[in-house]
Amino acid sequence: MKIERSSEWEEGFINKLHEHGKWDSWTLYKMNYDIVKMKLIPDFTGLQATKYLPNLKPLKHQLEAAETVIERMNGKAILADEVGLGKTIEAGLVLKEYLIRGLVKKALILAPASLVNQWVEELNIKFHIPAVAYKKNVQIERHDVLIMSMDTAKKSPHKERIYEQGYDMIIIDEAHKLKNHKTQIYEFVQSLKKKFCLLLTATPIQNDVFELFYLISLLKPGHLGNYDTFQAAFSASKHDLEHDDFLKELVNQVMVRNRREDTGIEWTNRRVQIIPIEFTKEEEEVYNLLGTLQNTGSFSMITLQKEMCSSKEATGLTLTKMLEDNAQPQEIEGILAKLMALEVNSKAKKTLEIVEQAKDKVIIFTEYRATQIYLQWYLHSNGITSVLFNGKYNKSKRDYMKHLFKERAQVLIATEAGGEGINLQFCHHVINYDLPWNPMKLEQRIGRVHRLGQEHDVHIYNLAIVNTIEENILALLHTKIDVFEKVVGDLDAILSNFKESV
């Protein structure tokens, strides 16, 4: 085994002896020794970062994840813990470790716009890393750790400036947005130099294991050939263990995934209820009338029906827009008139019931701004205070709304984007007023409250109006969830079998 001896010091020492030159100070000599001692890596395994983060108490699974990424995966990994387990902490530990060891000098973090501020806070306060959010007058070159929204980064001129910087480490939050390789953002990330790279996502796959292909290809380009040959090779040989073993190997080489049940932490339960609701005769009439509209132009029938299941306010907005476009003004006007004449919103009524019975804080998720505003008014007229939460709010407004929800209001009404990135463990009732098409969205919504720190069982109410499109959505969600669970089950089997064999 080779032993490398550096002769640098010796040469300098010889010079000093001969020149009778100026020697160094005892203080600086001691400082030098002390720093080297402090930065020493005393073991092959284990993180040095925790020595310098006294206020951070990472959980066992978080430390293990960070160690695995550094020791086994050489800093290129998919962090795929379930929602609420602290992927940000794991990523922060890895980044801090590499910064301390001098292996990373510049790092770029790409996240959805709504999460940028949260990253800034976490890195600065928990990890003492002076991360800065990119804004209009921020000079990219001046900051070693930069956080930018994915939407901004993929466009010129930012794209080019990022290439120029030569970041050592790229961290991407909500990396499932990269699943589609035909997007601008995927191509952008693909062409970035990735010395170290972390992809964070709670939902790395949705429909089949092969979706992993694109994420893995970002970290190990070329290994899997192209998507078609990959799928052909592994579908056909499901019974060929050798093929599966190597695929398992590859997945385990790049992915870390913790599930709630593995963390050894006691989690509270989720109690999901489907609440069926019946339209009044009048509501039903309007709903059916919408179904008869022939020429909806650029607006889809499905959208209208879904909006009708939400509120007349949401539906009315769309109908009014259609009027401006359309060639059938009379039909639409007729429906609008009946719509506006409606006095009861059955779903809102049911919602009120649930809120009153809960006698506790409740979050309501809706897809429509118009419904959001209506619900606030409706609840208020029944003596219940609420605060709104939207994607457009800036950091201080979001913090303030969260504060109001905690201290004053009983209800928080959030739109989808508003739901990203806030942690509300003090609440344990969630009403899905409108159901999303994508089950991942449900998971993300529930993840706002069912996370580390939640002390109660979490009650989830999925509202669906019978005999409408919502019944279809519900059925579809269940199918997709089953598929998801099976596929994730497949994924977890791949990962756990590996663990057992090690």
Place this chain on the structure above:
Amino acid sequence: MYPQQVHSYLRQFFNETNCPILGEDQHYLTVQLTVDIDKRIMNRPFYWQYVEATNSEANPAQVTFITNQTASAGNLYGEAIHFGSPRMNQLFQATRELGAYVQLFEKVDNEIGQVILTPWLGVNFKVSYCCDRTKETLYSFGINLLTGIIKEDFQETICTSEFDTVPADNAFHVQYIIKPLRALERLHATIEQIIERDDHSWATEAKKRWQHDQRVLDYFYEEEEEKPECYDIEKKALEEQYDTKIKIEIINGGLFYLY
């Protein structure tokens, strides 16, 4: 290193290198750098080339280092510095360069009368076992340049003593019999002996991990006669990652005349 430690480190460094501190509170420090320190830590070689080429007046930087960004008032304009930031590493590098060679005489109380100071060579070594993981050990040796006796943990023994760059009036320092370079060789030999006797199963295990990863890589490119470029890139990356070697580095050292 917590913010307070970063702060004291900066203060101590700038004091020792004669950079006047112009302003300070708990969370920041404004310092006027000297030309030498500016060159060592500010990373602007082109500016200095320009100054030297055009014979202009040198204008070393004045910098405000914010040692605790979260605790400080938001309106400070300066550079946030923390353990792990590149600037901090540059400071450590500068400390390394400026604290590498010493010749020191132990301070002795005047009252005692004539004293004799014995010459020692003290050297601090860092030994690194490197593969895809790293393990480092510090060794501090002192060798008596009269008797040839080697002492371990030398730095720990002397770090609390007081030294001067010239001998005290009542002290007589003996000239060394064993030449310092010869003594250094002996210390190198001692280190190599320690390494030889050590357990190196870490290297065999690294090799196993390497072979394992190489097998997986080969599997995925089995079909291809002509391996594409990315195969070679990955193969080279694996090689660099797992290559085992042992590095011996001298951190600093010097002549110590001890009482």
